[in-house]
Every structure is written in C-alpha cells, then in structure tokens.
Amino acid sequence: MGSFFNLYLIHTGGAPQRARLRLQDGFRARGYDLLPGNADGERRMQLYASARQAWGALVPDSPEAAGPDEARQLTRELGAPVIYAANMDSDALVLYLTDGERAEDLCIGDGEAYGIFPETGPGALWNDLLKTNANRAAFRAILSREYVFSEEALNDLAPLLGGLPDLGAIPLDGGVDDCETRPYCSFNLGHRESGTPFRMKSGAPPAFVDQRHVGHDVNANPFSVRCESCGGEGRGVVVEFRAVNYDPDALEMPFATAFHFGLRKELFKESLSTDEKTLHERCGFRAVPERCSFEDGSRGWIARFPEVPILRGVNPAHPQFVHSRGMKERFSSCFCVYAAICGDAFPVVRDAPIGFPERFRLLNERTRIRCYPMENSDGATELEIGLVQYGDFNIAVVEGNCSWNWPEPMPEPYGLRHGKTLAELEAALLAQHEWRN
Numbered sequence: 001m002g003s004f005f006n007l008y009l010i011h012t013g014g015a016p017q018r019a020r021l022r023l024q025d026g027f028r029a030r031g032y033d034l035l036p037g038n039a040d041g042e043r044r045m046q047l048y049a050s051a052r053q054a055w056g057a058l059v060p061d062s063p064e065a066a067g068p069d070e071a072r073q074l075t076r077e078l079g080a081p082v083i084y085a086a087n088m089d090s091d092a093l094v095l096y097l098t099d100g101e102r103a104e105d106l107c108i109g110d111g112e113a114y115g116i117f118p119e120t121g122p123g124a125l126w127n128d129l130l131k132t133n134a135n136r137a138a139f140r141a142i143l144s145r146e147y148v149f150s151e152e153a154l155n156d157l158a159p160l161l162g163g164l165p166d167l168g169a170i171p172l173d174g175g176v177d178d179c180e181t182r183p184y185c186s187f188n189l190g191h192r193e194s195g196t197p198f199r200m201k202s203g204a205p206p207a208f209v210d211q212r213h214v215g216h217d218v219n220a221n222p223f224s225v226r227c228e229s230c231g232g233e234g235r236g237v238v239v240e241f242r243a244v245n246y247d248p249d250a251l252e253m254p255f256a257t258a259f260h261f262g263l264r265k266e267l268f269k270e271s272l273s274t275d276e277k278t279l280h281e282r283c284g285f286r287a288v289p290e291r292c293s294f295e296d297g298s299r300g301w302i303a304r305f306p307e308v309p310i311l312r313g314v315n316p317a318h319p320q321f322v323h324s325r326g327m328k329e330r331f332s333s334c335f336c337v338y339a340a341i342c343g344d345a346f347p348v349v350r351d352a353p354i355g356f357p358e359r360f361r362l363l364n365e366r367t368r369i370r371c372y373p374m375e376n377s378d379g380a381t382e383l384e385i386g387l388v389q390y391g392d393f394n395i396a397v398v399e400g401n402c403s404w405n406w407p408e409p410m411p412e413p414y415g416l417r418h419g420k421t422l423a424e425l426e427a428a429l430l431a432q433h434e435w436r437n
Contacts, residue, residue, distance in 0.1 A: 002090025003151055005172035006066040008058040009164065011080040016049035016056060016184050019078060023047070023058070023187065026077030031319040032189040041190045042325045046183035048170050054162030056184070059172060068096050068103065069322070075100035081129060085154070088114045093150035097125050108143060109150035135160045196318050198325075206234030206310040207379025208371060209330065221387040222340035227371050228330040228381075229262075229313030230321075236374030237308045239337050241289070242300040244366040244384070248291070249299065252342040256303035258285040260335040262311045289339070298368070308335065310373055337371060341387065363388070 012019040024034060035041045049056025058074070060066045071084035075098050084096040092109035094116060104120045111117065122143070130136045142156050151167065158164040169181040209228040225239070239256060263283040285308050289301035311333035320326040363386025372380035 002149065003087055003172070004089060005151075005167075006060065006084075006086045007167075007172060008060075008066070008071060008074055009055050009083040009085055009161075010047075010049075010058050010074060010078055011054065011082070012049050012056045013080070014051045014054055016047070016051065019049060019056060019080075020047060020185050022078050023074075026074070027187060027189055029077070030073075035188040035190045037186060037188055039188060039190065041188040042320065043189045045187045045189070046170075047185050047187070048165040048181070049184045050165075053164060055158075055164050057165045057167065057170065059170065059183075068098070068105075071096060072098050072100055072103065081125075087151050088116070090149040090151060092116060093153055094118075097129065099125060106143065108153045109147060130160055197315055198318050198320065198329075200230065200232050200313055200315050202232055202312055204232035205376040205379060206373035207231030207313070207376055208373070208381035209313075209316070211381050211383045219385040219387055222338060223367075223385070223387060224339075225337045225369050225371055225381070225383065226334055227337065228334040229311050230316050230330070231310075231313055231373075231376070231379055233312045234310040234373045234375045235307065237305045237310070237337075238372055238374055238377075239287075239303045239305070239339075240292070240294065240300065240368075240370040241302070241339065241341075242294055242296075242298040242368040242370075244298070244368055246365040248301065248341075253289040253301045253339060254342060256287045256289050256301075256305075256337060256339040258287070258305050258308050258335050258337050259283055260285070260308065261331060262333040262335070263309070300367070303337070303339070304374075305337075306374065341367070 010019060027034065032042075044061040046059045046061075047056055048059065066084070066086075068084055071082045075082045081097060081099055084094075084098075086094040086096075088094070088109075088111075092107055092111040092114055094105065094107050094111065096103060096105040098104075102125055104123050104125045105118045106120075106122050106126075107116050107118050122139070126139065127136060130139055138160055139157070142153055145153070145156075147153055154164060154167060166181070170183075207230050209230045211226075227237070237258065241253065260283045285305050287303040287305050289303040291299070292302040293299050313333050314321055314326045314329050318326065321330075366384050366386045368382070368384045370380050370382045372378070
C-alpha cells in the first residue's frame with residue numbers, strides 16, 4: 001500500500017524560531033487560541049524544521065482541512081513561499097507553489113488516474129525559487145523521471161531548495177507518538193469565539209453549502225448528492241435532476257431516497273444497539289420522482305421530500321467553516337440523496353473505480369442537480385456531473401421492477417451484488433455508501 005499525505009513545505013531560511021513566531025501570530029489572527037499540548041483542541045499542526053535546512057515541514061493532523069487556500073494564507077502570514085504537497089497512494093505527488101498572490105501547480109506521477117490535471121505547470125515562480133540554471137535543469141529532470149514511489153521526488157528536490165526535513169522519519173498524519181524524530185514545535189489550536197457565531201441562528205432561513213466549486217466531474221450511476229446545512233432549521237427538500245445532452249424521456253428514475261446522517265448520529269446516542277433496519281426507518285425518506293419540464297427548457301425529474309428535517313448548520317462566515325471543526329459539524333447535520341437513472345445512456349468503465357480517464361471527465365451527457373429547502377429556493381446546493389457505469393452494470397425497468405447485472409469480480413466499494421426488485425436495488429444502493437459504517 002502506498003503513502004497518502006497532505007502537508008506544507010514552508011521556507012524558513014534556516015530560522016525556525018522566526019517562522020514559529022509568525023505562525024503563532026497568523027493562527028491568532030485567524031481566530032485560534034494556542035492551547036497547551038494536553039488540552040482538547042480543534043486542530044493540531046507539527047512544525048519540523050532546523051537551522052541546517054532552508055525549508056521546514058508543517059504537518060496538519062486533519063489533512064481534509066489542508067489545501068491551496070491555506071497555503072496562500074500561510075504564505076502571507078510567513079512572508080515567504082509555501083509549497084502545498086499532496087501525495088496520492090505513492091502514485092502521484094502534487095506540488096502547489098504560491099507566493100500568496102500567484103500560484104503554480106504541477107504533478108509528478110500518474111495524476112490522471114486520480115483526476116488531477118495541473119492548471120499551470122512550472123513557470124516563473126519555480127524558476128525564481130530554483131535560482132540557478134543548473135537547479136532548473138535538475139528540476140526538469142525530476143519532472144520527467146518515473147518514480148516507483150512518487151514521494152521519492154521530494155528527496156531529489158531537497159538539495160535544489162536548500163534542504164528539507166527527512167519526510168520518511170516523521171509521522172505524516174500530524175501525530176508525534178512512537179516517533180524518534182520530534183517536531184521543532186507543535187501548535188494545538190482551539191477556536192476563540194468572537195462576534196461571528198459558529199452556528200447559524202435558529203431563525204435564519206435553511207440553506208445548503210453550494211458544491212459548484214467542488215469540481216465533481218464524474219459519478220457512478222446509481223449516484224448520490226450530499227447536502228450540508230449552512231443555514232437555520234427547516235423541513236422539506238426539493239431535488240431537481242436536469243438532463244444535459246441526453247433524452248430523459250427514454251429513461252426512468254424509479255426512486256430517490258434521502259438518508260439523514262445527522263439523525264443517525266442522534267439515534268446512536270440513544271442506544272448503541274440500534275440495528276440497521278431501525279436506522280433506515282427513522283433516518284431514511286423516500287420520494288417517487290416525477291417527470292418535469294423546467295423553466296430553462298430542459299427536461300428531467302423532480303423529487304420532493306416534505307418530511308426531511310434540515311438541521312441548523314455552521315455559519316459560512318466563521319473562520320472554522322472550512323477546517324476540521326466546521327467540516328465535522330457540517331457532516332453531522334447533512335443528508336445524502338440517492339437516485340438511479342435506469343437505461344443504457346451512460347458509458348461503461350471497465351477499469352478500476354478509482355481514477356477516471358480524461359474521456360470520462362469530459363462527458364457530453366451530464367446531469368445538472370439542484371437541491372434546495374422548500375422554504376428557501378435560493379439556498380441551493382448545485383452540481384453538474386457526468387454519469388458512468390462500472391463494468392457491465394446495466395439497469396432496466398420491467399413492469400415496475402429493476403434488474404441489473406454485475407460481472408465478477410466486482411470493483412469495490414460499489415457492491416451491488418444481488419436483488420431484482422426496486423426495493424432491493426434501493427437497499428443495495430444504500431448499502432454501498434458510508435451510512436452503514
């Protein structure tokens with residue numbers, strides 16, 4: 001199994017103490033308190049740096065909160081370049097260099113297998129960083145080299161930058177236990193409440209986090225849409241499915257199901273022995289989609305869930321909204337809508353379920369999905385996806401029932417293994433998603 005990690009390489013210039021002080025000031029300016037190491041914080045980050053190396057490694061314990069946006073923020077706080085590094089199962093290494101305003105990204109390894117397509121490639125920022133023509137030539141050689149483990153490219157890059165910490169000797173999950181290499185310093189970050197409340201006021205209109213920026217390109221049919229609350233409490237949800245470049249009248253959408261993760265969490269609090277049938281009955285909501293013509297002239301389906309409760313969400317203006325605390329709370333108040341479009345309209349993928357070829361990222365036949373509270377149509381989450389089917393998976397509707405065929409062995413985790421009725425298809429669809437775990 002390969003290595004996954006997300007971290008920041010920060011230019012310290014061999015002065016880790018100065019970097020530590022600037023990081024502390026930056027975290028405080030974001031609304032964090034610096035807590036003692038044994039306190040229960042919201043987020044932890046470890047800095048590995050020394051006077052012998054020009055660059056240090058800032059390793060977060062919550063990689064889901066790390067990314068290019070925070071890299072730009074760190075650059076402005078440090079007054080020095082930052083490289084956001086993301087490694088994908090030792091197959092692909094993404095390097096995102098920023099000076100706070102400009103940015104250049106590149107990928108070493110098989111990025112296409114993970115849907116990674118750098119927007120810029122190396123340019124003026126990398127040239128300035130590498131300083132000499134010899135270093136630039138060596139860097140080009142690194143980019144063209146085939147690595148067995150993509151993270152090994154950082155070992156070759158280290159001397160060109162003036163030295164990096166030995167990433168093979170530090171825990172890349174942000175922890176420090178059972179590790180001989182100790183961090184230069186640790187940041188245990190807790191949130192300091194300010195004038196911006198963490199939770200939306202209960203009287204605010206219900207709304208969902210807009211997913212148009214997430215970059216959903218491809219989804220597997222049957223498919224799901226996640227709705228995270230970022231508004232007040234409410235009840236009732238509408239989901240629109242608009243066909244783009246295919247004829248929905250020749251296809252069927254036999255069901256749509258909403259399963260509420262937030263209610264599931266509350267139900268588990270009541271009893272640890274709650275069985276899955278009870279979970280589904282008390283957290284699941286079903287709708288029969290209706291064919292619909294929309295105001296823009298498109299056609300598709302619309303599903304209404306008048307009983308789905310919308311829980312109070314996280315305030316989008318709060319600094320923790322996109323970090324670990326906010327993401328955890330958004331997940332606890334969200335639900336997923338599951339649906340299937342039955343027929344042979346979508347292309348078949350016969351390779352592994354992880355990593356789509358470029359041709360599937362640019363599918364012409366797409367489905368535009370809009371999910372919004374009945375009380376607030378402006379508080380919608382929207383995304384547009386191309387649908388694919390794995391292997392020989394085909395769905396057909398015969399006298400109101402669904403049947404399908406899977407080849408063996410089936411790619412995991414899409415385990416639609418058996419069943420012929422509509423109810424069995426729906427149950428199998430739910431089984432393949434996270435709510436059982």
